[in-house]
Each structure stands twice: as structure tokens, then as C-alpha cells.
Amino acid sequence: MKKYLPLILLILLIIFPLIGRDDYHRHLMILVLMWVVIGTGWNIIAGCTGQVSFGASAFFGVGAYTAGLFSFKLGLSPWWGLAVSGLVCMALAFPFGWISFRLRGPYFALVTLALGEILRHIATVWESLTGGMVGILIVQTYVSKVPYYYMVLALAILSVVGVKVIMGTKWGYYFLSIREDQDAAESLGINTQFYKMLSLNISAFITGMVGALYMVYMGFIDPKVVFSLHDISIMAILVGIVGGVGTIYGPVVGAFIMVGLQEFFRTGFFGLFKWLGAVTDAQAVKVAAKYVSEAHVLGFGILVVLVILYLPNGIVGDWGKIIGAFIPRRKKEVQR
């Protein structure tokens, strides 16, 4: 059964635009799939190679600005920007990794955090290039969401399948060895610097692509949105942790849960609070309705605490534990 789950999910995702006919649900699914890609990008460098990164926003933002600037500055189609965004991000990842992989553990994590923040400031201050705080507005190519949906679905499939394939090869074994023990890895002939660079570049490539896709889809970006520390970088980590660090399908599960949870709060528990406010006409409920829509961070916090306490390997990593919580009880019933 478990073996067929990814296949069933894939088929559902492919036929989804036939089921979800309204733009709202299609938009949500596009976001979920984008988070699958960002989460997978984080997972390859942090989950599989053990180099914890707060830098998802750096590559996401650079990808988005690449597409945006192609249209805004060069007058070309932003789709050209999408085509090269992955390579542009690798061009950034290269010197960055070269310098900062001399650092290990938390020190590396800190420089990735700095990278995102520095880029956010550059995008804000360099107004002549980026338009600064005002951001970049481009004309969307399609009115319908369906083309965008299939593009991001294709990228998501490519990322997940790509990582799955890589993890079965020499590269994958080397990534895991580096995560487990860099000194042991070196003694086994693994060029840790090189393979960390490789992992970071794969991560940067797919994160940049999805950033560019975000630009062409949304039609608008500004530095606060695409270089956001907590809406992009930390969210990427949460997707990874909730789904399962270092697992192939973890980011898929994590993306559904995190986007779902965010939407659950944003809509005030799917309109429950608004409805209560209207029914009871109580001022307190109306105020609560206003605040709960901004309380998704609190929801994330609680979720992460629960996951770390009860499912330290994430939902996919501790799948056996989750199933086990139900199965033994059933077995006992049979015995009786």
C-alpha cells in the first residue's frame, strides 16, 4: 500500500484541475507544489547533506528577481528569466559555498541566514536596478491558472524524482556520509568540500527555478516577499521538519500540511470565527476573528513543538510509529 501512495498522489495531482475548478483551490495547490520544490531544495542540502541552511530565501529571491528583471530591465519575456534562473542561482551558490563551507554546523547556518538578509537589503536599496521597495510588476502571460499549475507540478515532480534518483547513487551516499561524519567521510576518500558544493548547487538550482516561477505566476514581487526570512527560509525548514528531514517524500507531506495550516489560520479556521461572530454578535469573538487570521505563526510554533516531541523524524520519517500507534491496538482486538 505504502509503495503505491506516491503514484496515487501523482495521479490525483495530474487530474486535480478537473476536480478543483475554482481559482481559489487551484491557487492553493500551486502554492503547495511550490513549497514541495522549496522544501525539497532545503532537504537536499540540510536534510541529506546535514548543512542546515537558512538560505532558501536567497535563492528563491534571486530566481524571482532574475525572471522579473528580464522583463523589467531587458524588455525580454520573463520566461527567459525562468530558463536561466537556476543557473543564475548556481552562479551565486558557487562562490558562496566555496567560502562558507569552510565553516561547519551552526556557523554555516548563520552565514546562509546572512546571505538572504544581505540580498534583501541589496534588492531594497539598489532602486535603479530593482525598483527597491516598490517591487517589480509584470504582465502575466496566462489568465487561467491551469498552465501555471502544470508547470509547477512538472518542476515539483522533477525535483522529487531527481532527488530520489540522486540519493540512490554515489552522490547520495556521499551526501549522507557527510551529514553523519565529515571526518569519517574524508577518511573514506570523500571530497567533502566538493560534494557539499554539489548539494548546495542542486538546492540552489531548483529553489531558483521555483522563485522565477513565482514571479511569472504572481506577476508581482518585492524584496520583503521573496527574500523573507520567516515566510521563505524558516517556512522551508518547517516544511522539512514536519514532513521528515532527509526523507524523499517528507517535503511533499510537509508542504501540504504547512500551506494547509497557514490557510486554516488565514481564513480564521475556514470562516468559523467570522460565522461565530455573526451568529453570536459578540464583540470579543469579532476581535478574536481579526487576530486569529494573523496567528498562523503561533500555529506553526505549536505544530513544530508537537512534531519535535512526538515525531522527531517528521511524519514520513516516523510513519511506522504513526501506523504502529493504530495497528497494535487492532491486533489486540483480533486476539480477543
Add this chain to the structure above:
Amino acid sequence: MSFLEAKHLTKHFGGLTAVGNVSLKVEQGEIFGLIGPNGAGKTTLFNLISSFHIPTSGQVFFKGRNITGIKTHKICKLGICRTFQVVRPLRRMTVLDNVIAAAFSRTNSKARAYDLAMETMEFCGLLHRKDALAGGLPIGERKRLEITRAMATRPELLLLDETAAGLNPTESELAIKLIKKIRDRGVTIIIVEHNMKIIMTISDRIHAISFGQSIAEGTPQEVSCNPAVIEAYLGEEYDQCLT
């Protein structure tokens, strides 16, 4: 030309001379024992030979080639592999995956790495544990995994750092057998060991150091009768000397 030659190796850590002017020659096919009290600099010497540390001065030659200061990971490709005194299993990977990761140093093909890993685990007697997580192994098997992993890189020179420490008598017996089997494959071995029974029975030659300085070298017999070694390391009550 010796198989491995260390020339005047010195390593300072701040004001401390962990290894001071140590020279040694190891011939192909022998088991070369390295002994000395705690803190004598044995592990540091291993770190210098395997390029984990760069010597303050002195050189290392392997098969006539100066390998001083080359990148750590390149040592393995040259045919030198070391084990760690404090074992370093890749914890959240299975024993099989640990060994496959090592075998990838000799091939890019997963199938070949798998075959190499299976063959090496069989040879080292760890095949029955192949699906266990490395982090969950008892100490005896962790030490064995260190050797197995190193052997999967197909070394010509194997550096064993206290692979029998903490083993019970049956396990050390097995360890001795394995080390001899490895030597019979044509692998040259440098071994650090505090267990005198082991080191004296398996070594062809022994080099003794104390406070980073060489104090004696020779056959087990000669070294165990050397007054400097007895004073610095073996103690007066060590009466295995046959002269």
C-alpha cells in the same frame, strides 16, 4: 625505497610537542606495531600520515612519493586508509550503507560498490549485521565496522588505531585473526595497540614512542627487552622478556 617512510615528523599544538622528530620506515607486507604510553603521540602520528594534520615539519613518503600536506580525501585514493581510535560510524546509515559509501571510492557504479561491500563484509565477518543501523552496534562490532569500512576502500596500507581496545578476550581473538587475514591479502598494516599480548604476537616489528620522541625500534623481542621501553611504558613487572 621503503613502502612508507616518515622523515623527521614533528607536530606542535601550541606549546606542546605531540610528535617530535619521529622517523620510521615501514616495509611492504609487514605488520608494524606502534606502542607508547597514553598521550605519547601515536594517534597524532596517524593523523600526520593520513594527512588529517599537516606536520609542523618533516615529510611523509608513500611508495617513494612525497605525500606531505596533500588533501585528506586524496590519501584514500592513493591506497592509505585509517581507522579511528574513537570510532566514527555513520550512525543513521545501515552497516551495509556504511561499507557501500566506502566502496564508492573505488567505483562509480552502485552495483559494483554493492558487490565490493558484500564481499568485504563477508571477509571481515560483519555480513550478519548488514541491515543493522551503525549507531546501534555494540562496541565490538563498531570496531569491526571501522576495519570493514577501511578495507572496502581497498587500501594497500591500513592504519589501525586501537581496534582491539575495549574488546573481551573472544573478540580480541577474532580481531587478531582478522588482522592476520588482512595481512595475508597483501595489505601492509601499522597498528597501535595497548594490549601487549596482541601487539607482541602479531607485529613483525615494533616502534616505541614516549612524549612524542622515538625511544626504540626492533622485533617484539628486542623492544620488550629495551630498558627505555620498560621504564617508559611496560613497567618493571612486565616479564615477557626472554633474555
